[in-house]
Amino acid sequence: MSRPIEAVIHSAALKHNYQLIKQRAPQARAFAVIKANAYGHGVERVVNTLNDADGFAILEFATAIAMRQAGVTQPILLLEGVFSVDELQQCAQHNIMLAIHEPRHLDWLRTTVLQAPVQIFLKLNTGMNRLGFVAENAPELVAQLRAMPNVASVTLMTHFATADEPAKGITQQWARFRAQSELLDCPCSLANSAAIFAYPEVHGDWVRPGIALYGSSPFAHQSAEQLGLLPAMSLRSRIIAVQNLEAGDTVGYGATFIADRPMRIGVVACGYADGYPRHAPTGTPIVVDGQVTRLLGRVSMDMLCVDLTELPNAQIDSVVELWGQSLSIDAVAQKAGTIAYELMCAIANRVSVQLD
Ligand SMILES: *Cc1c(COP(=O)(O)O)cnc(C)c1O
Numbered sequence: 002m003s004r005p006i007e008a009v010i011h012s013a014a015l016k017h018n019y020q021l022i023k024q025r026a027p028q029a030r031a032f033a034v035i036k037a038n039a040y041g042h043g044v045e046r047v048v049n050t051l052n053d054a055d056g057f058a059i060l061e062f063a064t065a066i067a068m069r070q071a072g073v074t075q076p077i078l079l080l081e082g083v084f085s086v087d088e089l090q091q092c093a094q095h096n097i098m099l100a101i102h103e104p105r106h107l108d109w110l111r112t113t114v115l116q117a118p119v120q121i122f123l124k125l126n127t128g129m130n131r132l133g134f135v136a137e138n139a140p141e142l143v144a145q146l147r148a149m150p151n152v153a154s155v156t157l158m159t160h161f162a163t164a165d166e167p168a169k170g171i172t173q174q175w176a177r178f179r180a181q182s183e184l185l186d187c188p189c190s191l192a193n194s195a196a197i198f199a200y201p202e203v204h205g206d207w208v209r210p211g212i213a214l215y216g217s218s219p220f221a222h223q224s225a226e227q228l229g230l231l232p233a234m235s236l237r238s239r240i241i242a243v244q245n246l247e248a249g250d251t252v253g254y255g256a257t258f259i260a261d262r263p264m265r266i267g268v269v270a271c272g273y274a275d276g277y278p279r280h281a282p283t284g285t286p287i288v289v290d291g292q293v294t295r296l297l298g299r300v301s302m303d304m305l306c307v308d309l310t311e312l313p314n315a316q317i318d319s320v321v322e323l324w325g326q327s328l329s330i331d332a333v334a335q336k337a338g339t340i341a342y343e344l345m346c347a348i349a350n351r352v353s354v355q356l357d
Pocket residue numbers: 034036080160192193194195209210211212213219
């Protein structure tokens with residue numbers, strides 16, 4: 002047997018989550034957001050599993066092209082657009098939709114010879130202040146784009162900063178967007194996972210679910226389970242050693258955990274070089290043989306330690322779940338002071354991935 006850590010990707014959960022999102026946004030088409038290697042789940046795996054998705058949204062240009070070459074026929078949207086004229090030409094050649102957010106993108110569209118017209122998502126800055134044109138310039142921009150032979154269609158797009166926080170909400174961004182979209186006869190795309198669940202009024206023509214697809218909640222105040230989402234990834238490993246401690250013995254680097262009584266601990270083949278968060282503190286939940294126990298001491302590069310004192314049957318080769326079907330990734334992320342997005346994206350190359 003090789004080093005026992007593996008990430009299991011649950012294809013039935015991915016399909017279930019996509020369908021649930023479709024039910025929540027029944028009038029819209031849904032881009033499955035597959036940037037960052039499908040949030041660590043593997044682009045190819047997710048695209049093959051969601052082979053009947055309405056479309057896919059991604060940032061990585063080379064992967065978008067590879068998807069077309071692999072025979073994906075659905076709409077593909079480049080969420081951050083293109084970074085050169087050459088990429089723009091290849092988008093036209095491979096029928097890839099692109100966001101534009103910067104004046105130079107307009108110049109490229111105006112001056113480049115393309116094999117075919119491209120479908121544009123005009124990104125409007127309504128308050129996030131990352132990417133996008135000043136929202137109030139939309140009518141002028143749409144007029145310019147419509148006059149360009151290289152432009153096949155224009156969809157208005159924006160992105161919400163606080164759709165996951167009820168106290169902050171989307172009111173201002175939504176008002177700024179709507180003031181423009183009402184003037185223009187364009188399809189619209191606004192909603193990330195949080196907005197899909199919280200604000201049906203912004204579903205528009207295309208929703209853009211990412212995190213919900215992978216079975217994590219976009220909200221701090223509502224669990225994935227409450228939303229009906231199923232975890233799409235389980236990170237599993239095994240116990241590779243057992244140690245018996247006396248009171249006063251310490252565990253791991255920095256000796257930050259000190260036993261206050263005799264204890265039995267297990268060493269798990271999983272560390273921060275596998276993608277487990279180093280900042281997870283003592284007490285972070287971990288499941289061993291189906292029972293919840295806790296992390297002890299510092300996470301090291303290749304190992305971490307768990308409390309087996311109350312699990313007398315646990316031993317070498319006992320199955321450990323770091324997160325997944327028996328333990329919510331959101332609970333682990335919260336303990337580690339981060340979000341599930343970061344944990345999913347951090348799964349390291351050395352972790353083998355299985356599809357079930
Ligand atoms: C990543 C991304 C999404 C998906 O966001 P989630 O919170 O994961 O649903 C949607 N739209 C844009 C523009 C994105 O970059």
